[in-house]
Amino acid sequence: MKNFALAGAAGYIAERHMRAIRETGNRIVAATDVFDVMGRMDSFFPDAEFFTRPEAFEQYLGGHKKTPDAVDYVSICTPNHLHAKYILMALRNDAFAICEKPLVIYPEEIETIEKVEKESGKKVFNILQLRLHPAIVALREKIKQGDPEKIYDIDLTYITSRGKWYFQSWKGDWSKSGSLATNIGIHFFDMLTWIFGNVKQNVVHVYEAHKAAGYLELDQARVRWYLSLDYNDVPHAAKERGLRTYRSITVDGKEIEFSGGFTDLHTQAYNHILEWNGFGIGDAKSCILLTHEIRNIKPVGRVGDCHPLLKG
Numbered sequence: 559m560k561n562f563a564l565a566g567a568a569g570y571i572a573e574r575h576m577r578a579i580r581e582t583g584n585r586i587v588a589a590t591d592v593f594d595v596m597g598r599m600d601s602f603f604p605d606a607e608f609f610t611r612p613e614a615f616e617q618y619l620g621g622h623k624k625t626p627d628a629v630d631y632v633s634i635c636t637p638n639h640l641h642a643k644y645i646l647m648a649l650r651n652d653a654f655a656i657c658e659k660p661l662v663i664y665p666e667e668i669e670t671i672e673k674v675e676k677e678s679g680k681k682v683f684n685i686l687q688l689r690l691h692p693a694i695v696a697l698r699e700k701i702k703q704g705d706p707e708k709i710y711d712i713d714l715t716y717i718t719s720r721g722k723w724y725f726q727s728w729k730g731d732w733s734k735s736g737s738l739a740t741n742i743g744i745h746f747f748d749m750l751t752w753i754f755g756n757v758k759q760n761v762v763h764v765y766e767a768h769k770a771a772g773y774l775e776l777d778q779a780r781v782r783w784y785l786s787l788d789y790n791d792v793p794h795a796a797k798e799r800g801l802r803t804y805r806s807i808t809v810d811g812k813e814i815e816f817s818g819g820f821t822d823l824h825t826q827a828y829n830h831i832l833e834w835n836g837f838g839i840g841d842a843k844s845c846i847l848l849t850h851e852i853r854n855i856k857p858v859g860r861v862g863d864c865h866p867l868l869k870g
Contacts, residue, residue, distance in 0.1 A: 559584050560832070561628065562579050562584055562587065562632070563588040563618070563631070564576070564579075564586050564606075565615065565632060565634045565647075566634060566636035566644075567590065567591040567598075568592075568593035569591070569636065571658055572591075572635040573598060573602075574824040575633045575824060576603065577825065578827070578828040580603070584832075585603060585606075586603040587606055587627065587629065588609070588618050588629065589607070589608050589609070590611075590614075591610065592610055594610050615647075619632070619653065623652050624652070628652065629651070630654065632644060632647070632653045632654070633656045633657075634656065634658060637729075637734055638662075638734060638741060639734040641658070641662050641663075641667075642663075642670070642671060646670070648680070649674045649677075649680050649682070650678065654831075655680070655682045657682065658685050659842075660842075660846060661684045661842040662846060663736040663846075665846060668846055671839065672839055675839065682838060683837060683838060684839070686837045687826070688823075690827060690830070691816055693816035694753070697753060697814060709779060709780060710779045710809050711810055712782070712808065712809055713783075713807070713866065714746055714782070714783040715784050716742065716786070717786040718742065718803045719787065719789035719803065720768075724787065732853070736853065737770075738765075738785045739765075739785070739849040740853065744846075747774075747848055748842075751848070754776040755779070756776065756777050757774055757775070757848055759774070760851055760852065761773040762857045763860055763861070763865070764859070764860070769788055770784075770785045771867070772852065780863070784867050786867075792804050
């Protein structure tokens with residue numbers, strides 16, 4: 559049984575980490591969050607120490623180093639702009655780090671973490687759960703077994719309606735979330751580059767607070783992508799079914815179905831990490847650089863090979 563500490567315990571995704579830690583036969587001994595109503599801990603690890611101050615959390619990590627109660631892993635589910643802070647905190651206290659996407663927001667943070675990771679002898683793992691989804695794995699195998707010279711045409715559409723609260727939270731603050739490309743798009747950019755190869759061309763057509771769209775040319779794909787938080791972008795058929803979210807990926811006009819199969823992907827990710835097969839900094843780095851570029855280059859407008867929703 560390994561000892562885990564959890565940063566950002568009140569966040570939406572933290573419950574999946576708690577469940578994964580329990581289902582892999584391990585335990586959380588300490589957790590932290592500025593939000594102090596943590597009843598969910600009672601369902602998972604009621605005996606875990608809990609801190610509302612990061613300084614007290616770090617003191618706990620440091621105070622238990624080289625003892626039987628030492629923390630082996632720190633799982634990080636905080637807002638994006640705090641990821642680097644807690645990754646470095648873990649490494650400097652002799653613990654491995656397991657971090658949600660995006661690993662970090664800024665490329666310079668990657669450089670610092672790589673240096674400290676090497677000095678510490680510990681390792682940083684990134685949760686890239688779409689790489690474990692059966693439908694995505696099957697698609698990658700199909701592409702690998704196909705014609706290596708073939709270039710596929712892909713349309714990526716992800717609309718996840720958000721209310722006014724979103725723009726008042728840390729997610730609406732670009733300095734804290736990294737904006738749409740980093741906070742939401744990075745999941746799909748990682749998936750597509752994992753399957754279809756490196757980025758050869760990057761064009762941004764529109765980049766606003768509530769929607770973004772562009773074009774990526776990869777080694778084996780031409781990708782038109784569209785990300786939106788606007789309920790008005792949800793297709794009529796989905797609205798009639800009461801849905802506020804719409805997700806679609808087509809490859810050469812054929813829909814790739816992967817709406818299900820997400821329930822245990824975090825547990826799978828933890829199993830891979832504990833078996834030393836998890837995804838590290840090297841796996842995450844290219845998309846950190848890509849999303850940084852996407853949010854910093856000047857949009858060209860609705861011209862060229864843009865997404866069908868922009869053409870409409």
